[in-house]
Amino acid sequence: MTPKLEAVTFFNGHKMPIVGLGTGQASKGEVGRAIDVALETGYRHIDAAYLYGNEAEIGQALKKWFDLGKLKREDLFIVTKLPAIANRAESVEKYLKKSLEALQLNYVDLYLIHQPVGFQDVGGDTFPRDKDGKVLLDMNTDIISLWKAMEAQVDAGRAHSIGLSNFNSSQIKRIWQAARIKPANLQVELHIYFQQRELAAFCKALDVTVCAFAPLGSPQMPNLFHARGGDASKLVSLSPMRDPVVSRIAEKYKKTTAQVLLRHTVQRGIVVIPKSVNPDRIKQNFDIFDFELTQEDMDELDALDKGPKGRMFNDAIAPERTKHPEYPFHERY
Numbered sequence: 001m002t003p004k005l006e007a008v009t010f011f012n013g014h015k016m017p018i019v020g021l022g023t024g025q026a027s028k029g030e031v032g033r034a035i036d037v038a039l040e041t042g043y044r045h046i047d048a049a050y051l052y053g054n055e056a057e058i059g060q061a062l063k064k065w066f067d068l069g070k071l072k073r074e075d076l077f078i079v080t081k082l083p084a085i086a087n088r089a090e091s092v093e094k095y096l097k098k099s100l101e102a103l104q105l106n107y108v109d110l111y112l113i114h115q116p117v118g119f120q121d122v123g124g125d126t127f128p129r130d131k132d133g134k135v136l137l138d139m140n141t142d143i144i145s146l147w148k149a150m151e152a153q154v155d156a157g158r159a160h161s162i163g164l165s166n167f168n169s170s171q172i173k174r175i176w177q178a179a180r181i182k183p184a185n186l187q188v189e190l191h192i193y194f195q196q197r198e199l200a201a202f203c204k205a206l207d208v209t210v211c212a213f214a215p216l217g218s219p220q221m222p223n224l225f226h227a228r229g230g231d232a233s234k235l236v237s238l239s240p241m242r243d244p245v246v247s248r249i250a251e252k253y254k255k256t257t258a259q260v261l262l263r264h265t266v267q268r269g270i271v272v273i274p275k276s277v278n279p280d281r282i283k284q285n286f287d288i289f290d291f292e293l294t295q296e297d298m299d300e301l302d303a304l305d306k307g308p309k310g311r312m313f314n315d316a317i318a319p320e321r322t323k324h325p326e327y328p329f330h331e332r333y
């Protein structure tokens, strides 16, 4: 019988289900239904963010489940993220409260700093640009004082655990060393072409768990890129679900390529949050616990890693971010 890899355990004892539902780019009008299908399927982990603009619809769907007595709050693991426009200590409580209000929750299980680069907060626009289209950066981001404000949210009971997203190893180390409450989780781009092996090993040594965003290679990414006005010459668009090695292994197990990709990451002990609003695909992405990849298959899939060349979420959406003192991707990992 295949062992069920159902959750990873944080240093503080909290458990994060190893498969969650991604909600980035899940439009209003479809995300609520996706939550319904996911909860019916057995998902208990939802990955949200203030940036995605759909927390209110997620909150309505969750409330329905609680009101009907089908689930209790403690059955679920809800993640949301501090937007870049709130990357300063005095904004953390305000933005977490906004997310909690939209989600209709008293606390989140995990609150992440969405990215280390701060943007200016001009009337709440999450991607503020000047008249020439350049993102309005806040060059004074202080990630240590920001982290102290994150810790205060745990003290206040608004977040059970706190963590980071899109931070590099030296930023994680700086926070880890200064922290009274350590980061429990790092969420980063991670898929078969960008396996983040050095960063994952680094996190493991600090007892920081890892969650993979874009675990299927984010086929919708070019849409997001164009919507945010990115520099097309820098767009990296890879298709791991169409990789011939992944297809061959999928055929062997009578699984889809998506299932093989998710299983490969989960077998590394890394959490995955595939996004889907399609009922069949939501179910498919959760149905990865009835098979186990052999060591030989794992080795073959490991060998598809392109290292940093496999990074798709680069600086192309907002190249001026690279000028920010906390831009994370100048470093190898």
Ligand SMILES: NC(=O)c1ccc[n+]([C@@H]2O[C@H](COP(=O)([O-])OP(=O)(O)OC[C@H]3O[C@@H](n4cnc5c(N)ncnc54)[C@H](OP(=O)(O)O)[C@@H]3O)[C@@H](O)[C@H]2O)c1
Binding pocket: 021, 022, 023, 024, 025, 047, 048, 114, 165, 166, 187, 188, 212, 213, 214, 215, 216, 217, 218, 219, 220, 221, 241, 256, 258, 259, 273, 274, 275, 276, 277, 278, 281, 282, 284, 285, 313
């Ligand atoms: N922290 C960050 O900075 C950050 C950045 C990006 C993403 N995220 C989080 O990570 C989540 C996942 O990342 P992502 O949405 O970029 O990429 P992804 O999960 O790798 O890919 C999602 C895309 O794949 C399609 N899809 C899903 N399941 C499929 C299947 N079984 N077969 C074929 N196609 C399938 C979806 O379309 P359908 O919906 O039509 O099925 C959607 O277009 C996001 O939703 C978000 O919650 C975080």
